[in-house]
Amino acid sequence: MKDSFRWYGPNDPVSLEDILQAGATTVVSALHNLTNGEVWDESAIKAHQKIIIDAGLNWEVVESIPIHEEIKQRTGSFEFYIENYKKTITNLASCGIYNVCYNFMPVLDWTRTHLYYSMNDGSKALYYNNTALAAFDLFILKRVGAKKTYDKNQIKKAKSYFKSLSPDDIKILSKSIIAGLPGAEEGYTIEQFRKKLQQYEYVSSEDLREHLILFLEAIIPTAEKLGVKMCIHPDDPPFSLFGIPRVVSTLKDLNILFKRVPSIYNGLTFCTGSLGVRQENDLIQLFKQFANRIHFLHLRNIRREGQGSFVEANHLEGDVDMFSVVHSVINEEKKRKKENRLDWELPMRPDHGHQMLDDLNKKINPGYSAIGRLRGLAEIRGLALAIIRTK
Ligand code: DNO
Numbered sequence: 222m223k224d225s226f227r228w229y230g231p232n233d234p235v236s237l238e239d240i241l242q243a244g245a246t247t248v249v250s251a252l253h254n255l256t257n258g259e260v261w262d263e264s265a266i267k268a269h270q271k272i273i274i275d276a277g278l279n280w281e282v283v284e285s286i287p288i289h290e291e292i293k294q295r296t297g298s299f300e301f302y303i304e305n306y307k308k309t310i311t312n313l314a315s316c317g318i319y320n321v322c323y324n325f326m327p328v329l330d331w332t333r334t335h336l337y338y339s340m341n342d343g344s345k346a347l348y349y350n351n352t353a354l355a356a357f358d359l360f361i362l363k364r365v366g367a368k369k370t371y372d373k374n375q376i377k378k379a380k381s382y383f384k385s386l387s388p389d390d391i392k393i394l395s396k397s398i399i400a401g402l403p404g405a406e407e408g409y410t411i412e413q414f415r416k417k418l419q420q421y422e423y424v425s426s427e428d429l430r431e432h433l434i435l436f437l438e439a440i441i442p443t444a445e446k447l448g449v450k451m452c453i454h455p456d457d458p459p460f461s462l463f464g465i466p467r468v469v470s471t472l473k474d475l476n477i478l479f480k481r482v483p484s485i486y487n488g489l490t491f492c493t494g495s496l497g498v499r500q501e502n503d504l505i506q507l508f509k510q511f512a513n514r515i516h517f518l519h520l521r522n523i524r525r526e527g528q529g530s531f532v533e534a535n536h537l538e539g540d541v542d543m544f545s546v547v548h549s550v551i552n553e554e555k556k557r558k559k560e561n562r563l564d565w566e567l568p569m570r571p572d573h574g575h576q577m578l579d580d581l582n583k584k585i586n587p588g589y590s591a592i593g594r595l596r597g598l599a600e601i602r603g604l605a606l607a608i609i610r611t612k
Contacts, residue, residue, distance in 0.1 A: 222518065225245055225281055226240040226245040227248070233589075235590070251285055252265055257289050270316055287323065293325060320516055323452075330402065330405035334397055335348035336587040337576065338532060340575065345581070346533045348533070356394070358370070359380075360380070360383040361395055362414065362463075403586035418464070429467075429468050450485075450564075453487075457498075458498050479514065489515050491519070498523055498525065521541070521597075533573055536600050537600050547608055576593060
C-alpha cells in the first residue's frame with residue numbers, strides 16, 4: 222500500500238511536515254479554493270504540486286473534483302460542466318496525476334450529526350445518529366414531506382430528542398449536518414439547504430443513476446485515453462437522507478454502475494467506513510468482486526448502532542474486520558505484481574481518526590486531526606507488515 226494522508230492545502234492545520242513525520246509517503250489533495258465546476262488550470266495544479274514535492278511528498282490522488290449539481294440534475298449548463306471536468310482531468314494528467322476520487326451524492330457530501338462525540342477514553346469521534354438527523358429534518362428544517370420519510374416510532378423518538386435540545390444544541394446540530402464538513406466544498410444555511418433540496422423534488426433514484434451513467438459515458442473515454450483512473454466514493458452514509466436519492470450505496474448499485482460502464486477507468490474508492498455501515502455489504506466479498514477496479518483505499522472503522530446509526534471507531538476496532546480487509550488488499554497487490562501491473566500498489570489513507578491527546582486543545586478539521594490519523598496509519602501499516610512477513 223502507498224501510505225497516504227489527506228492534506229487540505231496551505232490552510233490545513235496539519236502541515237506537510239507533520240504528514241511526513243506520521244510516516245506517509247504520499248498525499249491526497251485537491252484545489253479546495255476553486256469553485257465547483259471551474260477548470261483546474263495546469264499552472265494552479267503545478268503550483269500546488271510543487272509545494273507537496275518540495276516537502277518531500279508526492280501528490281498521488283486527487284480527492285475530490287466535485288461534480289457540479291447541474292450535472293447531477295442534468296439541468297442548466299451541465300454539458301459545459303462536463304466539458305470542464307474533462308479539461309481538468311486532462312490538465313491533471315499533464316502534471317502526472319492519474320488518480321481521481323469523486324462522489325455523486327446530491328446536495329450533501331458526507332454527513333454526521335455529531336463532530337465531537339465523547340468516547341470513553343476521552344477522545345472525540347464523528348458520530349451519525351439517525352434520531353438526531355430525523356429531529357433536525359422534522360423539527361428544525363421542517364422539510365415538507367419529511368413525515369413520510371420516517372415511521373411512527375422514529376417520529377416519536379425524534380420528537381423527544383428534539384425536546385431535549387437547548388437552543389445551543391440546536392445550533393450545533395444544524396451546523397454539524399449542513400454547514401459543510403471538510404472537503405465537502407459546500408455548506409448551507411437552513412434556507413439555502415431547503416432550496417437545494419427542492420431542486421431534487423423531481424429527481425428519482427432512477428433519474429440520478431441515469432445521470433451518473435451519462436456523466437461516466439461522457440468522461441470515461443477521455444479518462445481512459447489519458448490513463449486517469451476515476452474512483453467513485455460510496456455514499457456516506459450509504460442510504461438516502463432528507464428524501465433525496467443516493468445511488469452508490471449497495472452491491473446492486475455498484476454492479477449496475479460497472480456493468481453499464483465497464484472500463485476499469487470507471488473505478489471505485491474502496492471506503493470501508495462508508496460501505497461498512499450496511500451490514501449486508503460484505504466488505505471482503507465486495508473487495509474481491511471489484512478488485513480490478515479498486516484504485517484507492519479509505520480504511521476506517523465504524524461501530525453500528527442499528528437503524529443506520531454508527532460511531533466512528535478506532536481503526537482496528539469496530540465492525541469492520543480490518544485484518545481481513547488488509548489481507549485481501551495484500552493478496553490483490555501480489556496478484557497485480559505478478560501481472561506486471563504498474564499500478565500494483567494501492568494508495569491508502571487512514572480515513573479519519575479520533576481527536577485525541579494534544580489535538581483536543583487545537584483547532585482541527587473534524588475527522589482530520591493529525592494524531593488520530595497518525596494512530597490509524599501506524600496501526601494499519603503494522604498490520605500490513607505483519608501480514609506480508611508471515612505469508
Ligand atoms: C470524508 C471523505 C469524503 C470524500 C468525498 C469524495 O471524509 O471521505 O468527503 O472525500 O465524498 O468525493
